Amino acid sequence: MATTIPTSPDNLPRLLTGYPTAVVVLVAYFLLATASVRETPNTFDEIAHITAGYSYWTRNDFRLHPTNGSLLQRWFAMPLLTLDLKFPENSDAWNGSNVWGVARQFFFESGNDADRLLWRARHMNAILAVALGLLVYAWSRRLFGPSGGMVSVLAYATNPGILANGVLATSDLAAALFFAASVGCLWKMFHRVSPGNFACTWLALTLLVLSKMSAGLVIPMAVVLLILRLLESCSLTVGWKNGVAVERRWAQALVLTGTLLLQAVFVVAAIWTSYGFRYSAFHEPHSGKEYLDPSWNSVLDGSGRIGQVVEFVRDHHLLPEAYIYGNAHIWQDGQMWPSFLNGQWSTNGWWYFFPYTFLVKSPLPLLALLILAGSGAIWSWRQSATEGWHIMWQSARDGFFVTAPLWVVLAVYGAAAIHTKLNIGHRHILPLYPPLFIFLGATAHWLRSDGRLRQRMSTAVAICLVALGAESLAQYPYYLAYFNQLVGGQSNAYKHLADSSLDWGQDLCRLRRWLEERHLDAPGKTSVYLGYFGTASLPYYHVPVTRLPSSSHRPGALFPLTAGVYCLSATYLQQVYEPLAGPWCAANEKEYQEKGQAIEQLQAADPATRTEMVQSKGKPFWDSTATRYDLLRVARLCAFLRPREPDDNVGYSILIYRLRERDIREALEGTRWFSPRKRDERLPEAR
DSSP, X not given: OOOSOOOOOOOSOHHHHSHHHHHHHHHHHHHHHHHHTTTOOOXXXXXHHHHHHHHHHHHOOOOSOGGGOSHHHHHHHGGGGGSOOOOOOSSHHHHTTOHHHHHHIXXXXXXXXXXXXXXXXXXXXXXHHHHHHHHHHHHHHHHHHHHHHHXXXXXXXXXXXXXXXXXXXXXXXXXXXXXXXXXXXXXXXXXXXOHHHHHHHHHHHHHHHTTOGGGGGHHHHHHHHHHHHHHSOSOEEESSTTOEEEOSHHHHHHHHHHHHHHHHHHHHHHHHHHTTTOOSSSSSTTSSOXXXXXXXXXXXXXOHHHXXXXXXXXXXXXXXXXXXXXXXXXXXHTTOOOEEXXXXXXXXXXXXXXXXXXHHHSOHHHHHHHHHHHHHHHHHHHHGGGGOHHHHHHHXXXXXXXXXXXXXXXXXXXXXXXXXXXOOOGGGGGGGHHHHHHHGGGGGGGOOXXXXXXXXXXXXXXXXXXXXXXXXHHHTTOOTTOOOGGGTSXXXXXXXXXXXXTOSSTTHHHHHHHHHHTTOOSTTSSOEEEEXXXXXXXXXTTOOOEEOOOSSOOOOSSOOOOSEEEEEEHHHHTTTTSTTXXXXXXXXXXXXXXXXXXXXXXXXXXXXXHHHHHHHHOHHHHHHHHHHHHHHHHHHHHHHHTTSXXXXXXXXXXXXXXXXXXXXHHHHHOOTTSOTTOOOOXXXXXX
16 A cells, blocks of 8 residues: 655755654644633533533533533543532532533532633643644655645644634534544554554544544445445555455455444444443433433434434433434434524525635635645646656556545535535534645645746745734634635624634623723713623623623513614624524514514503503513514614624624614614515524
8 A cells, every 4th residue: 555645855954844843833833722712701612511521520420411422521621620619410400401501500600710610621622633733744744745744734733713623622623633533543444454553443433423423424434435445456454563465355345344343343332431331311310300401302303214213222222321312412403503604594504604614714825725735736646647647547546545534534524514404613614624734735746946836836835834824823812703805804704604603702801801991891871782692601701781682691571772882793693593583574574563562552551451451461471572572673673783884893703883872763663774575584493
């Protein structure tokens, strides 16, 4: 088997391209990434991951957040075990498996230092990011030489998406690491079945399946790799050292298929080990208090044949309950989820969502490097044509097989990303980036001093790398909100994407500082309203605002909307997860007018008539009417503001609007800014 792609001789000094330099680059990455979140509160999912992991360690209970396995969440929570922390056990949230309720209590209401917990957990993910960087460098170096490896690791360390997600206590960076490691180990094992290769493959697969429920994609990846390996005309070595050479393809197929089945047995055993060889998700499943929320019936509802398979696995206790439940929950979420893209709303997503996010959230110098890498590989391939077409074909064939794991990840994971309806964040395609970073090593074909063309292309590579570094430093510390110049940069990001592609609740503390600098934090002055998408606690971080109504925060009926400063998270502005998501349409307006008239009639009635009206329809009816009216009013306000340029922004994820009384009146009473004849464009669940 060919192990490297023939490259041009490396003329760069070894000191600049060796492992010590790669380690220095990754240490710099680690420091820059961790510094960028020093004053950043928890992003949306972090408290769920950390709280769940802590409960796994200290309670031996797996009811919380089973949708991300158990290993990675344990990894994040490991540094917390040395602290004296209070855990909110025996609460309604704990009994009902409500990870968000337990996490809020654990982080913000139990006397624990939330920032200290975050700081420790985030460093654990940064360690994994450094490990992924080393893998990228080593793989690229093996294929393209030291210069290629250095190009790959520099591009990796300066990528805003890696800088953002590599330091958050979430599972996406780890998925990128373990997918790359798994396919690499599988491909190596398919060429030499030895105890060492078997053990490394088992470890990589175990880390993957216990860290991300999308790990199931490694099965089609393994199948494709197995087919490609059988098409490759080389022997299979079995055993230690020299081993035994297996020549016939049918014999190779039997050996490799048996090896994969044995891997599956060992991985399943590792899953059971991770959950303490216990089926039940609960440590005390018979106390009568515990229940999963949503229930098993809700998770399996409408899941078709997949649901039947899940029920079979559950009924026969083939895997731990929490692991089965987590996979079923993720499958259900992937069938329908509210999404936003370029002024459109959908629950079915768009096939081009992830290609678009890749295009607008990847730095242009990175895209240029990919073009240079591709042209370098083609140029090197065509150079072999001077030795004859047979040599040229053999070179292309060898190059494909030696890079097969990278192509398989791109093809299988990319196809799954296009097919899924869970279109909520660029982070979900992070596993596609390591293969691309490794392929950047093909730019080493240009890194030679002889030849005018090569010198020009080498200069272009250097310029792209410098531009990447400069753009990363200029973006500091707003890496999560990075968008390239194709959409006008991050200032226009809210018009294109929301949720974790831009707005994950990360700028709450920056908002507090923004208010302090403008003396808007003192009570009795300008009213400040916040529509917040996030799970950080406003009281804990001392953010002096009035929070606007939302599906997750209902401060009370008939919320007053007055002139003032309106601070709206991009996801809230677009109303992605609110009951009235989508453009303001005729159906919304009709309901808004009906609810408003009913409330006005109730308020205008004399006491006796008001009492009679309340008794005739019941207090719950009027409470729900008032709550719905509040949501309608803020949805109408957001629809009014969306075409308007914000007056300022905080970290690019929170948009600032200074509204006068006439602006409020126009938003709540005017009709000039929308067409009441517009067709009903509500999302299905909002109708």
